[in-house]
Amino acid sequence: MDKVAIIGVGQTRYERGNTKSFAELVYEVTRKALDDAGLELDNIDNVVTTTNDFYDGRTIACMAVAEASGSYGRDATNVEGDGTLSAFYGLMRTLSGVYDATIVTTHCKMSEGNPRKLFNQAFDPIYDRILGMDAISSSALQARAYMDRYGVTEEQCAMVSVKNHANARNNPYAHVALEITIDDVMKSPMLAEPIKRLDISPISDGACAIILATEERARKSAKKPVWVRGVAHCTDAYRLGERDLTYSAALETAAKKAYKMAGIRNPFKQIDVAEVYDAFSYMELMWYEGLGFCDRGKGGKLVESGKTQMGGELPVNPSGGVLSAHPVQVAGLARIAEAVLQLRGEAGGRQVPGAKTALAHGITGICGQTHCVWVLSNEEA
Amino acid sequence: MNEKEGSDRELLEITSGEAEHVYYWHCGHYVSKFLLGLRDKKTILGIKCSRCGRVYVPPREVCGRCFATMNEWVDLGTEGTIYAFTVVKLPYIDPNTGKPIKVPRTDIYVKLEGADTCLMHWLDETDEKKISVGAKVRAVFKEHRRGTIHDIECFTQI
Amino acid sequence: MGTRTAIVGVGQTYHTSKRKDVNGQELINEAVRRALEDADLTLKDIDAIVIGNMDHFEAINCVDCWSVDGSGAFMKPIMKVTTGGSTGGTLGSCAYYHVASGLFDVVMAIGWEKNSESDTQAAISTCADPILERDFFGGAIGPNAAEYAMYMKQYGASEEDAAMVAVRDHNNALNNPYAHLRKHITVEDVMNSPVLCWPIKLLDSCPRSDGACAVIYAAEGRAEKIASRPAWVHASAVSHDYVYFGDYDWEAMPTLEATASRVYKRAGIVNPLKEIDVMELYLPFSTCGVIWMEHMWVCGRGESPRLIREGVFDMDGELPVNPSGGVLSTNPIGATALIRIGEAALQIMNKAGSRQVPNVNTAMATAFGSCYWFEATILRSGKP
Numbered sequence: 001m002d003k004v005a006i007i008g009v010g011q012t013r014y015e016r017g018n019t020k021s022f023a024e025l026v027y028e029v030t031r032k033a034l035d036d037a038g039l040e041l042d043n044i045d046n047v048v049t050t051t052n053d054f055y056d057g058r059t060i061a062c063m064a065v066a067e068a069s070g071s072y073g074r075d076a077t078n079v080e081g082d083g084t085l086s087a088f089y090g091l092m093r094t095l096s097g098v099y100d101a102t103i104v105t106t107h108c109k110m111s112e113g114n115p116r117k118l119f120n121q122a123f124d125p126i127y128d129r130i131l132g133m134d135a136i137s138s139s140a141l142q143a144r145a146y147m148d149r150y151g152v153t154e155e156q157c158a159m160v161s162v163k164n165h166a167n168a169r170n171n172p173y174a175h176v177a178l179e180i181t182i183d184d185v186m187k188s189p190m191l192a193e194p195i196k197r198l199d200i201s202p203i204s205d206g207a208c209a210i211i212l213a214t215e216e217r218a219r220k221s222a223k224k225p226v227w228v229r230g231v232a233h234c235t236d237a238y239r240l241g242e243r244d245l246t247y248s249a250a251l252e253t254a255a256k257k258a259y260k261m262a263g264i265r266n267p268f269k270q271i272d273v274a275e276v277y278d279a280f281s282y283m284e285l286m287w288y289e290g291l292g293f294c295d296r297g298k299g300g301k302l303v304e305s306g307k308t309q310m311g312g313e314l315p316v317n318p319s320g321g322v323l324s325a326h327p328v329q330v331a332g333l334a335r336i337a338e339a340v341l342q343l344r345g346e347a348g349g350r351q352v353p354g355a356k357t358a359l360a361h362g363i364t365g366i367c368g369q370t371h372c373v374w375v376l377s378n379e380e381a
Numbered sequence: 382m383n384e385k386e387g388s389d390r391e392l393l394e395i396t397s398g399e400a401e402h403v404y405y406w407h408c409g410h411y412v413s414k415f416l417l418g419l420r421d422k423k424t425i426l427g428i429k430c431s432r433c434g435r436v437y438v439p440p441r442e443v444c445g446r447c448f449a450t451m452n453e454w455v456d457l458g459t460e461g462t463i464y465a466f467t468v469v470k471l472p473y474i475d476p477n478t479g480k481p482i483k484v485p486r487t488d489i490y491v492k493l494e495g496a497d498t499c500l501m502h503w504l505d506e507t508d509e510k511k512i513s514v515g516a517k518v519r520a521v522f523k524e525h526r527r528g529t530i531h532d533i534e535c536f537t538q539i
Numbered sequence: 540m541g542t543r544t545a546i547v548g549v550g551q552t553y554h555t556s557k558r559k560d561v562n563g564q565e566l567i568n569e570a571v572r573r574a575l576e577d578a579d580l581t582l583k584d585i586d587a588i589v590i591g592n593m594d595h596f597e598a599i600n601c602v603d604c605w606s607v608d609g610s611g612a613f614m615k616p617i618m619k620v621t622t623g624g625s626t627g628g629t630l631g632s633c634a635y636y637h638v639a640s641g642l643f644d645v646v647m648a649i650g651w652e653k654n655s656e657s658d659t660q661a662a663i664s665t666c667a668d669p670i671l672e673r674d675f676f677g678g679a680i681g682p683n684a685a686e687y688a689m690y691m692k693q694y695g696a697s698e699e700d701a702a703m704v705a706v707r708d709h710n711n712a713l714n715n716p717y718a719h720l721r722k723h724i725t726v727e728d729v730m731n732s733p734v735l736c737w738p739i740k741l742l743d744s745c746p747r748s749d750g751a752c753a754v755i756y757a758a759e760g761r762a763e764k765i766a767s768r769p770a771w772v773h774a775s776a777v778s779h780d781y782v783y784f785g786d787y788d789w790e791a792m793p794t795l796e797a798t799a800s801r802v803y804k805r806a807g808i809v810n811p812l813k814e815i816d817v818m819e820l821y822l823p824f825s826t827c828g829v830i831w832m833e834h835m836w837v838c839g840r841g842e843s844p845r846l847i848r849e850g851v852f853d854m855d856g857e858l859p860v861n862p863s864g865g866v867l868s869t870n871p872i873g874a875t876a877l878i879r880i881g882e883a884a885l886q887i888m889n890k891a892g893s894r895q896v897p898n899v900n901t902a903m904a905t906a907f908g909s910c911y912w913f914e915a916t917i918l919r920s921g922k923p
Contacts, residue, residue: 021409027443041448053594057404059666060623060909067445076779080619095640096541113404121600233616238607365604392559439671465685473660488675499785501675
């Protein structure tokens, strides 16, 4: 792969009930990303937006953000899915040799619709949807299957919630920052056994943008470029009944491919900081395993060891992760933006000192059907 | 399984039921001001790009051409000309109500005086022979206004 | 310079108004299997998949994830792209950039729609801004009708000129076994068909269809081994400029002009009428087949009706347009623009059967959708 760098990032604060329109949110982050990169829109020749007609409540939802993302007068396209996939498409367009600099935007205003109903629409209309499945109930099935198989405890899941909500206190963009104990999580209301109120991510509004550039363009950028070293995505079976819910084959496959590109043999040792898509507390444990940070079934033990806390060997979600802000479709791109801040040493109170290699991860679909893994570094290949 | 007896005998269709998805769209800072102009002042507001001078209606934050933030509000009044019209005769389902729309219905694009873009609305005339591109029109406001685009009842030819 | 990329396989379903015999995944699978057969590949050869449709026509959220059983994306990379009516063009360019990036060797684009599963006009009307424009937007037909009314006034064109485009596309469809509407028609038939939205009549407008299309793209090195005559992608371009329907300048058609000039420039085309051998254009209404030729610089302003009457765009004319029968004969919306690319590729590959135009070396496909957004692709028999 030719060298491509991320040279600008921009995020809104994540919150519920942001009063801006889709376009106003996207304009805010597009501006921020341009300012961050020290660029004007004239320097951008390619735009990738991210929208979803269900979440946005209109057909061809990308129409709403065309001007705000800078699409006027330049090539533009639109992905529907997690922001990590939009960024991947932006990367491919940058690698094609047709464009120099690509802006990738994504926004979410889930507070405007009915999230449970919208997630229900991801289920097959003929078989599963009619049963009323949604993100929480389906994830509860996965959590139960996973925990039962490997003896992972509810307390171990709770530790993820405690860690990430505490990390969020250092992140000015985070939606829910909390100082809580394992006991608080265990005593929070049961939503769908074994998932409790404090095991789940909030419904957040917000937007994020990044700028990808060719090597030549990146060398001229204002900020130290963060190089894309490896990236891959993979999709598992659709129906939950067809998947082994206790581990993520798709994540393992995507991670191995991304690691191969990046020359990573021992991810736990070679990666300095990871931002993963922890929509539910149990997911972070499963993703540890899929990402090869530990063996299958050992995610609970890993969090228990404290190695993924701030100050540990491999801090995971210093930003507070998705548990502390969950703007759907934005959350994966926010992981990339956070990884970039870490690699530039600009992560403020959530900075992992001396981070050289970072991992960002996004998911799409029910129970993490599609995974996308990014390996970034401030060192060139 | 013998196909003739099984799958080929009857092909089924299921419906998505009566459920509706209600959204609460945030109008944002620019469209809110526009709607408040309709509700409180019975006037139509546009916004001007201070860089290229283009006047947009409906107003929005950014001029796509210059990628500049716009803050210069322009009162466009209530009159303009018909840029294009169509008399809709196909009673498709109204996404707001789930029921067929009432036809005939005239959709128009109005170029308000002083604006560079058009506003979409309805015209109170459904006989296409009595409508012409370029005709002068005026907005008719409702007596009770709630801060939506329907605070304008329709446009009428003058 | 990215990796040189070519189309090496095309598959589509037989398109009809209602495919009650298959569900969406099965419909997709039909196109996928035909594309694999056409390229003589198996699913194992496919490194990545892109898929698209319009969400509210079938109301399936995360179609990429849902599609796996039909698309064959199990344990493969798949992503969804969507831009309304132009989705098929967006899909083609997405698959192209997958390969051009050097990250994937063989990539399949899938476009599909089961329009029969919902009220198409209602779903389309929700593409207008919900707060300000939705209630005044009578679907795609209104703006197009208004556009042609203005054109006739300006250039003295007639309703019959548009009817001739309808006759051309509908009658070309008789040569295409996959087309949805296959019935011989005359100008009189068009003129006598019911007025939907003056001046557009029933036979001037596209149907809604159930159908799917899959197109396989491959990298240089692989492409020549898969296909004896691959269709090389020379350029792809897009213009997505507008937000509100009221913003658009129909007289100038700036997005179509921007798309066409960008794609010609990237492919080194100076005189499209002379240099392009066949076009598969996304013409949702026959009226567009009159006006848009001019904005694509095939001819000068107001000249299109004369060229149409002279038969320049007929099968035996100088620049045949829509040998497949075009959108007027087949319109499964998320697949429609990908079918244009697939048909253009078949012409280059010399596999278009009885709709084949002789000696095609350069072909163009376009996509149209959303707020007057356009996309275009130039394919050639020679490498870029």
